[in-house]
Amino acid sequence: MSSPGIIVFDLDGTLVDQLSAVRRWTDEFIVRHAADPALSPWITRELTARAPKDEAFARIAEKVPAAGHPSEMWQEYRTRMPELVELFTGTADALRGLRQAGWVLGIATNGMTDNQAGKIRRTGLDALVDGWVVSAEVGVRKPDPLLLTALAAQLGVPLHGWMVGDGLESDVEVGRRAGLRTAWVSAASGSADADLTVPDVAAFADAILRR
Ligand SMILES: [Mg+2]
CATH class of the missing domain: 1.10.150 (DNA polymerase; domain 1)
Structure with a gap:
């Protein structure tokens, strides 16, 4: 597939x-x-x-x-x-569902490697996604799209799909610059900058899997 x-x-x-x-x-x-x-x-x-x-x-x-x-x-x-740190409610099931539908899943995070990778492993995200990049390790921060390019290269897949995050200037902007569709995680009613606004990752997965 x-x-x-x-x-x-x-x-x-x-x-x-x-x-x-x-x-x-x-x-x-x-x-x-x-x-x-x-x-x-x-x-x-x-x-x-x-x-x-x-x-x-x-x-x-x-x-x-x-x-x-x-x-x-x-x-x-x-x-x-x-x-x-703990995962938001429904996040693990959402990631499993997206993966089952064939999506390749990655994490792109700004921060220090020990802290960010520690959180990824501690919460079990390491088993729920296919890979991750941390800005301190790559040497560029969101919204620099090179961070996403590095992730796609690491996963061996084209950079085509979605960027999902709660930061308008970091996540939605990096997705836009990388040519991805963008989902803004926010309790707000929506942003003109993002293709989709969702309250959480569980709602994002529901929207994607229903398409
Ligand atoms: Mg964030």
Whole structure:
């Protein structure tokens, strides 16, 4: 059977519930360093903003000096986060269904390799997709389409199909630049930039498998 194509997924906020995991990490951090619990929402925002993590940890270290050096905090974070993330509900079944229909599945994620690959393995995504690329390893970040080119080359398939993610400027934009159809994962009612807007990956799979 010839494949209908490739579906490239973003990781954080698309396949895995990054926000809940960051909240759990922040709670642990506050307790460990006896920091002011009122800092919790600010720390969570810093760590989920689309900004370099080394800068975020530098700002956090300023407010919580007891936490030590920013680079050590970041290292601890990357080790702990894979243990805290979980797949969004329905994600595993959605990926199985798409694969059964012949789609080749991949993950393209911006971030550090230990953290991102750790999350992929820890959540069982390594068995549910055909491969993944991490920006730090490839040397380019979304929305640079070279990241997707690298993934397709690794999987040995043409770059033809869908890009699915929760980031308009990163995921939808990289899909558009790579010539893929795009699905925006969002609770919003839709974006003119994306071909499809869905609340989650389960809904995306339903839409694709019904076509
Ligand atoms: Mg994301």
